Amino acid sequence: MNILEIKNLKTQFHVLDGVAHAVNNVSLSMEKGEVLGVVGESGSGKSVTALSLMGLVRPPGRVVSGEILFDGTDLRTLSEKQMQDVRGNRISMIFQEPMTSLNPLLKIRDQISEMVMRHNSISKKDSYDYCVEMLGKVQIPYPEKRAKEYPHQLSGGMRQRIMIAMALSCNPEILIADEPTTALDVTIQAQVIDLMLNLKEQYDTGILMITHDLGVIAEIAQKVVVMYAGQVVETGTVYEIFDNPKHPYTKALLDSVPKLGKRSKAERKRLREIKGIVPDLFTLGAHCNFYERCPDADEACKRIIPDLIEYENGSSVRCIKFQGRNA
Amino acid sequence: MTLYVVKRLLQFIPTIFCISLMMFVILNVLPGDATTMSGGMKRQLDAKTAENMKKQLGLDKPLHIRYLHYIKGLVKGDLGKSYLRSESVNDLIAQRLKPTIQVSLAALLIAVGFGIPLGFVSALKQGTWMDTLSMVGAVSGVSIPQFWLGLILMYVFSLLLGWLPPQGYGGGSLVNLIMPAFTLGVGYMALIARTTRAAVIEVLSEDYIRTARSKGLSEWIVNRRHVFGNTMILILTTVGLQFGSLVGQTVIIEKLFSWPGIGSLLVDSIFQRDIPVTQGCVLVIIGVFLIVNLVIDLMYVIIDPRIQYK
Numbered sequence: 001m002n003i004l005e006i007k008n009l010k011t012q013f014h015v016l017d018g019v020a021h022a023v024n025n026v027s028l029s030m031e032k033g034e035v036l037g038v039v040g041e042s043g044s045g046k047s048v049t050a051l052s053l054m055g056l057v058r059p060p061g062r063v064v065s066g067e068i069l070f071d072g073t074d075l076r077t078l079s080e081k082q083m084q085d086v087r088g089n090r091i092s093m094i095f096q097e098p099m100t101s102l103n104p105l106l107k108i109r110d111q112i113s114e115m116v117m118r119h120n121s122i123s124k125k126d127s128y129d130y131c132v133e134m135l136g137k138v139q140i141p142y143p144e145k146r147a148k149e150y151p152h153q154l155s156g157g158m159r160q161r162i163m164i165a166m167a168l169s170c171n172p173e174i175l176i177a178d179e180p181t182t183a184l185d186v187t188i189q190a191q192v193i194d195l196m197l198n199l200k201e202q203y204d205t206g207i208l209m210i211t212h213d214l215g216v217i218a219e220i221a222q223k224v225v226v227m228y229a230g231q232v233v234e235t236g237t238v239y240e241i242f243d244n245p246k247h248p249y250t251k252a253l254l255d256s257v258p259k260l261g262k263r264s265k266a267e268r269k270r271l272r273e274i275k276g277i278v279p280d281l282f283t284l285g286a287h288c289n290f291y292e293r294c295p296d297a298d299e300a301c302k303r304i305i306p307d308l309i310e311y312e313n314g315s316s317v318r319c320i321k322f323q324g325r326n327a
Numbered sequence: 328m329t330l331y332v333v334k335r336l337l338q339f340i341p342t343i344f345c346i347s348l349m350m351f352v353i354l355n356v357l358p359g360d361a362t363t364m365s366g367g368m369k370r371q372l373d374a375k376t377a378e379n380m381k382k383q384l385g386l387d388k389p390l391h392i393r394y395l396h397y398i399k400g401l402v403k404g405d406l407g408k409s410y411l412r413s414e415s416v417n418d419l420i421a422q423r424l425k426p427t428i429q430v431s432l433a434a435l436l437i438a439v440g441f442g443i444p445l446g447f448v449s450a451l452k453q454g455t456w457m458d459t460l461s462m463v464g465a466v467s468g469v470s471i472p473q474f475w476l477g478l479i480l481m482y483v484f485s486l487l488l489g490w491l492p493p494q495g496y497g498g499g500s501l502v503n504l505i506m507p508a509f510t511l512g513v514g515y516m517a518l519i520a521r522t523t524r525a526a527v528i529e530v531l532s533e534d535y536i537r538t539a540r541s542k543g544l545s546e547w548i549v550n551r552r553h554v555f556g557n558t559m560i561l562i563l564t565t566v567g568l569q570f571g572s573l574v575g576q577t578v579i580i581e582k583l584f585s586w587p588g589i590g591s592l593l594v595d596s597i598f599q600r601d602i603p604v605t606q607g608c609v610l611v612i613i614g615v616f617l618i619v620n621l622v623i624d625l626m627y628v629i630i631d632p633r634i635q636y637k
């Protein structure tokens with residue numbers, strides 16, 4: 001059963017320059033306990049999709065339409081009060097910016113315990129003990145001591161682990177991890193990923209893993225959603241996406257990742273960013289969003305906005321050139 | 328911490344010294360002295376009397392000798408003798424300090440008590456009529472000249488309505504305090520309201536506020552536990568520095584409301600060229616300014632764990 005199903009979600013930002021279509025008709029689904037990877041270039045709407053799901057889009061942004069079915073209920077129909085009961089408790093989120101995501105004025109244990117106490121009937125003292133236990137679980141050394149410290153006394157990696165401990169402290173059904181490792185250095189990155197996987201096994205939490213890093217996706221995700229300019233352009237299992245990408249954008253994305261054993265000079269030349277820039281979200285044309293950068297584009301692509309076609313249960317592509325699984 | 332406070336207090340000494348020197352020179356080279364000026368008017372004394380008066384006050388001695396004499400007293404905490412009054416400057420200031428502190432603290436209370444909530448409401452209801460109303464109020468509050476505001480209040484509440492006494496200390500009774508404190512505090516309150524509004528808006532856009540919301544906390548709890556403290560850190564400096572200059576502004580208010588504080592003493596002494604009194608008043612006002620600054624720095628230590636003084 002799908003624990004999460006997002007249907008035709010649209011989120012826009014009304015700013016001075018006009019309306020930015022940050023999330024433009026996004027649909028995706030996630031099974032219980034599954035790791036769903038979301039990839040895409042900077043600005044493709046990954047974070048905004050996550051914030052929409054949490055009900056945390058603030059003005060000038062607004063979720064305009066769509067459904068967010070979580071365990072059968074549409075979160076968009078809930079009142080703010082009901083949504084608060086979901087946030088942190090059943091769906092929680094780790095943010096992209098570990099250095100600034102903790103309140104500088106409160107001790108670590110107070111920042112975790114306020115969440116635990118919000119969703120469980122537990123005394124302050126017990127919540128402190130629980131906080132120490134959680135810090136131990138995310139492998140923070142001397143958890144008793146660290147719990148009493150302030151964010152500025154901890155490194156970026158430790159703060160991110162604290163965010164993870166916090167996000168898992170109420171046993172959520174879905175954990176949204178928005179680039180949980182991007183701000184960290186490489187060795188710490190691997191540790192944090194391992195840690196999340198371990199905890200996932202332990203708690204059977206579904207993870208929505210947002211990242212630029214295809215390596216991370218390959219390592220932990222079962223399914224992948226590829227986003228481009230506020231839209232989903234391809235979905236599929238991790239094997240399908242990596243071994244047999246269908247959409248030209250997905251192919252280009254995979255091409256831009258170095259492969260072991262292909263480090264010759266010629267290969268290195270091919271290893272490049274995808275040419276061109278992400279289209280302006282204010283003035284999306286009446287044609288395929290990837291048209292300007294697509295190596296396979298032709299006249300037909302200029303006249304049509306391709307639909308996301310599901311060619312197999314759970315796998316879909318948004319490209320008019322794609323004719324079916326074996327085409 | 329104690330060490331830090333002691334260090335800061337010791338730093339006051341060179342500051343006070345420099346200011347006293349500067350002031351001494353400026354006041355003594357200005358044309359006119361106690362023998363030629365009184366109450367802002369030219370004084371007509373015959374040459375003989377003037378000469379005697381100068382001798383008596385020590386004004387016949389050269390400037391550096393006079394300064395050395397003054398500084399000797401200052402080290403002992405003696406601010407000298409008034410040229411025109413029988414009391415010592417220390418006694419004069421001791422009598423006048425309490426009313427000034429009263430009216431300043433009352434103004435602070437009004438400004439903080441109304442300014443901070445106003446700023447908060449305005450920021451949280453950003454773009455609504457409440458926001459517009461309070462900010463229009465704040466801009467007018469900052470722009471109204473105190474003297475004019477004082478006169479209007481006096482006219483309305485004393486002359487027309489007869490609710491409040493127009494002037495005087497009234498032995499320190501509350502009804503006498505209301506108008507001067509309000510007049511003094513209004514601009515300050517407006518400034519605090521605007522600063523608070525900007526600070527709250529800044530804090531609301533911080534990542535940790537989004538984190539707080541993601542925990543499922545209600546807006547009220549988010550504001551109380553996460554927005555408030557961080558806002559205070561942003562406005563503390565403004566609140567403090569302005570309080571310092573507010574003590575300076577008592578000069579106008581005290582004169583207007585015949586409030587027997589340091590400010591009105593200062594004005595009188597300037598008009599009478601009563602230099603020791605002028606110097607004493609200014610030094611006391613500066614001292615208050617320095618102490619307020621120190622208190623603010625200490626308050627940072629209390630609310631912000633990132634700041635530590637050793």
Ligand SMILES: Nc1ncnc2c1ncn2[C@@H]1O[C@H](COP(=O)(O)OP(=O)(O)OP(=O)(O)O)[C@@H](O)[C@H]1O
Pocket residue numbers: 013015020022040041042043044045046047048049060061096212281
């Ligand atoms: N607060 C905001 N105000 C205005 N526009 C916004 C705001 N937040 C997001 N957007 C718009 O939404 C678009 C998508 O942003 P989003 O943060 O979702 O990108 P992302 O895929 O998470 O990128 P990154 O990988 O850099 O985190 C941005 O390009 C921007 O135009």
Ligand code: SF4
Pocket residue numbers: 248249288289290291294295296297298301306318319320321
């Ligand atoms: S529709 Fe055309 S332009 Fe768009 S991705 Fe497919 S081939 Fe490229």
Ligand SMILES: [Mg+2]
Pocket residue numbers: 046047048096178
């Ligand atoms: Mg992002």
